[in-house]
Amino acid sequence: MNKELLRIYKVLYNHFGPQHWWPADTPFEVCVGAILTQNTAWQNVEKAIGNLKSKNLLDSHTINRLPRERLAELITPAGYFNIKAERLKNFITFLCGEYNGEVAQMFSNNSNNLRDSLLSIKGIGPETADSILLYAGNVPIFVVDAYTKRIFHRLNLTPEDILYDDMQQLFMENLPLNTMLFNEYHALIVMLGKNYCKKKPLCEACPIKKCPFKKRFETERVSK
Ligand code: SF4
Known part of the structure; x- marks a missing residue:
């Protein structure tokens, strides 16, 4: 499995080149982006973050003081803005309450404990928590999303209904950390x-x- 995962990585890297994620100026912006990107295209998140930046509001203490309705208004382009404003507020309340609003202080915590704390915040699931850990905190943890599940199932490497943690474990046990x-x-x-x-x-x-799904797809097309 480890050879296969590395082979696929190399094919993708050679094809697309380095991606240099996450597109953000600060680790705090990564955290905000990770929450806003749930169920929406990245361009919409950029517009929402652009609204906050243009008004000099992209700061934990400032967002903490901002009424939720005003925050929702500003992040409207990201979609589900009321829900996302509440999720963002929940995260900021945690960050300000536990770490004085400082992302660097948050990452001085043990990463397993921090992951548990992030997961205990209402509205933050494993994909968001792991994106924050990896892309804002440089913690070597694998982020799983719907694409990961779809692609690796089509490649015949994982079952369709694999759980998030099992998928993550597969990558983390078979690749260098x-x-x-x-x-x-x-x-x-x-x-x-x-x-x-x-x-x-x-x-x-x-x-x-070398994709079994591609072969099946081609065979079905020829036999039609
Ligand atoms: S199913 Fe098709 S598009 Fe997806 S990985 Fe296989 S060959 Fe590529």
Whole structure:
């Protein structure tokens, strides 16, 4: 499995090149982006963060003081703005209450404990918590998303209904625990899912040549 995971990584890296995630100026901005990106395209998150930045509001203490309704208004482009404003507020309350609003202080915590704390915040699930840990805190933890599940199932490496933790464990037990590798690998999976391994996959152009799903897809097409 480890050879296969590394082989796929190399194919994706050679095809797409380095992705240099996360697109943000500060670790705090990564945390905000990780919460806002739930169920929406990144361009919408950029607009929402742009609204906060243009008004000089992208700061933990400032957001903490901002009424939730005003925050919701500002992050409207990110969609589900009332829910996301509440989630963002929940995170900020935690950050300000426990770590004086300082992301660097938050990451001085043991990463397992921090992950548990992040998961205990209402509205923060494993993908968001792990994105914060990896992309804001440089913690070597693998982020799993819907693309990861779809792609690795189609590659016949995981069951369709695999749980988040099992998928994460598969990567973390079979790859070197390396922040840069995990950073790039997740970003490259997103690129593959967005550009080729969509719901209706574009197998012919896909850089992954050895894919059992592609073979099945081609066989079905020829036999029609
Ligand atoms: S060949 Fe098709 S199914 Fe396989 S990874 Fe590429 S797009 Fe997805």
